[in-house]
Amino acid sequence: MLSAYRVLDLSNRVGWLAGRLLADLGADVIKVEGPGVAIDAPDWQAYNVNKRLLRLDLETSEGRSQFDRLIDHVDILIESVLPGEPAAAWLDPARLRQRNPRLIQVSVTPFGTDGPRAEWLASDLELMAAGGAMSLAGEPGETPLRVTVPQSYSWAGAQAAVGALTALIHRTATGQGQRVDVSAQAAVILALSHAPAFWDMEGTNPTRAGAFVSGRSVKGARFRAFWPCADGYVNFVLYGGPAGRRTNARLVEWMRECGVELGVLAQIDWMRFDPKLASQQDVDDMERPIAEFFLRLAKRDFLEQASRREMLGYPVSTVQDIATDPQLGARAFWQDLPGPDGAPQRHCGSFAIVDRVRQPLRHRPGTEIDVASLLAECGVAAEGAKAATAATEGQFV
């Protein structure tokens, strides 16, 4: 869908996902790294697959003049330069716009390119703190937590892709490029769902809930969300509502088939079950036999049975569980590409299926192109003078 477009990606970790998403949708994305910058970390490989790699020393005037020649032929530039850094001068939007008025310049930075804290340093930890996500994860009253795998960079990168393409629609209509200024802090707020509405509407400050669901019973009962099972945990909640009641009834039916002790569960009319009215004693009595039942189940058994019985609930997967999930295999989600040592690497494939086809990833991570070849692709003679012929967009995809 985006095969007509060339993207130059100068971003650091905070912006990598943006170019990956655009590449998955067909754009020709060129990841720029300085000479000698290591590219072997799993994150680099996973988020820069499907892009080509251009080694360019942007600290030299020669490298910068090559960048300038390239930028005339680029549709979207992604960068994550902080205000005040030396590169901010030659990436100045006014300067680039003068060279290429159609350019969409996407800046992906921790706090955005302007404002009282734009120059503050932040890694994933500080961004998850600044965006409010840590205040909502962890045990109540204990240390606020981040997800161990960085998330804020992905929130920022994904928003950068939305911003880039919003600007592209405008450019297709008018020919006008513009600046897209992404704040990772503001992007993290998307992860908070409707939590801000509680503060705004009633002045209550939502906080972290640990491993239990609370706020559903007028008697203050907490419902267990994570249950130990034979090989890890499953996520299951005694919900109300039509889907919850159906789930609970089917769980009891399943337990009955297995001949396990039902305790109080045998007496409950699930069509009348309302978690709003349950006391902690009621919940504990219901949860005891369920806990015993789950303890004997493997995660995969729970997944398959819950799916077959149309019950709500999922196992708590590790990356190993995900890697072997038949649903993903059936949808050809994974794609093998040669890794740096020639051995195959298994990547997450293109994120969407378009017209029933998952477009294959075209470039393994680190597929190098040199600047002369790239300029030639852009229709610029290797010596540097702008060729008279216009670039034929999209022919290299």
Added chain:
Amino acid sequence: MSAISQALDGVKVAEFGAYAAGPHIGKMLATFGATVVHVESHQRPDGFRTEYPPFKDGKPGPDRSGCFAILNDSKHAVTLDLKTPAGIDLAKRLVGWADIVVENMRPEVMDRLGLGYETARRLNPGIVMISSCNMGQTGPRAHTPGFGSQLSALAGFCGLTGTPDGPPMLLYGPYIDFIASTLGATAVLAALDGQRRTGQGAWIDLAQYESGLMFVAGALLDYHVSGRVAERADNRDPRAAPHNAYRCRDGAWLALSCWSDDEFGRLVETLGFPELRADRRFATLDSRQANLRDLDELIAAGLRWRGAEETAGRLQSARVHAYPVNTIADLFRDPQLAYRRIWRRRRHDGIGDVACYFSAFDLSATPGEVTAAAPGIGQHNAYVFQELLGLSGEEYAAYQGKGAFQ
């Protein structure tokens, strides 16, 4: 509306969706100028209107929901009873009008309603449709129902949050739905650009599960290549020490991290215990990692009676990574978010004054705006079907008589 041009001016979106994963796509497009029509019915209002708090004054009601309000500002709301032929007829007219159809029902529901992609394409050859559901449109578990909050466990997020020897942790709300909506908006915009240039539409099958996996892609690749299984590790990071959140004065917390020995030196100088710089236990990243418990205790003791905001500012002046752990309330007074005007207050008919989230990105030439608070149920029936779709007053009344708007 103002004369300022917006990036998505003239883009028409019909949304057959509820809860988060569908409606949030429309919200992002509406913020930058798209005309978005949210379709529901009086029998089956969007579940975010009715099922979850907060409600105005704690009293449930479809036009009193903060949950719905935060994802549906700047849109038009219509009601169509898709169980009546008249309702289906108008739904088809909407599909004929739209550039983009967003739906997040279970697979095949749109087909059964006669609104699936093949039908839509006959009505409107250039249509872009996105179908977003838990597992995607195909595969052995395509029809599994699911909540985004639990799908976040299946996609690895809950298992990767918490203490190594403790249980997994919940993430707030349907975390993964917002990943899916953001990636969905990306795909929809790419398809729309293709449509604008070639006239060709597209059908996008987006699995919310697979979208989520893009946010743990590095850990998945690492497993596939090395067999290493990523595990929850509190706030630890192998490349930085310290790297944690610490309790400060007045119940506040401060997150901070040091990515080099020099940065660690600046941290301890700023906190006023320079002797730690010379302490052999903390001289290098490796030794700080090996003695992390001691280090965390010393930093925690040093921060316990300090203000998080003020300390973050001093640490940043010394070029140390630090930020207060913002609570939800803090997000409304954070100076950087205020500078970016992230919250825009608008008048909501059922709630009164509400804060609407603007956008994580600013566009320099086409700035975007929250044009109105979320609409009441069916609020724009007459406007959408008469002004936008061109029904006459008599036609509209006839459809009304047939129960189309129930």
